[in-house]
Amino acid sequence: MPFLDLLPAERVRTGLVVRDKVDLIEQLASLLAGNDDVAGMRDAFTARERLGSTGLGHGVAIPHGRSDAVHEARAAFVHLAEPVDFGASDGQPVDLVAALIVPAHFTDQHLRLLAELAELFSNAGITSALRAAPDDRTLRDELVRARVRDY
Numbered sequence: 001m002p003f004l005d006l007l008p009a010e011r012v013r014t015g016l017v018v019r020d021k022v023d024l025i026e027q028l029a030s031l032l033a034g035n036d037d038v039a040g041m042r043d044a045f046t047a048r049e050r051l052g053s054t055g056l057g058h059g060v061a062i063p064h065g066r067s068d069a070v071h072e073a074r075a076a077f078v079h080l081a082e083p084v085d086f087g088a089s090d091g092q093p094v095d096l097v098a099a100l101i102v103p104a105h106f107t108d109q110h111l112r113l114l115a116e117l118a119e120l121f122s123n124a125g126i127t128s129a130l131r132a133a134p135d136d137r138t139l140r141d142e143l144v145r146a147r148v149r150d151y
Contacts, residue, residue, distance in 0.1 A: 016081060017080075020084055032076050036069055055087055074101050079097075
């Protein structure tokens with residue numbers, strides 16, 4: 001299942017205000033949880049970050065995790081109001097964040113989704129267009145266009 005199929009409009013945000021990485025992870029867990037276990041999602045993200053930062057570099061991060069707290073894969077995408085340190089290997093703060101939580105047994109799908117996102121965000125034209133999006137709807141529209149348009 002492609003990333004966009006997991007990304008309803010209500011989980012796309014521009015101008016999200018966070019204090020730091022911990023606050024960002026908490027807000028992402030809340031955004032993805034809906035009526036489910038926020039703590040379980042936060043713990044999945046935190047456990048993954050302990051293994052190494054999911055900051056890809058160039059201002060992009062893909063916090064992700066597997067959890068028994070969910071029965072289907074879920075995604076969120078945010079453009080932060082101000083970049084935050086995410087521990088990326090290039091030392092650059094992060095402002096574009098694609099979050100992904102999948103059921104604990106979704107190993108193969110999880111890896112395919114991460115590969116899709118890494119490829120998408122390796123394109124500077126796409127990341128520039130995402131950063132320029134003025135609102136939630138335009139941000140999601142840019143993600144949709146990125147699937148069909150060459151930059």
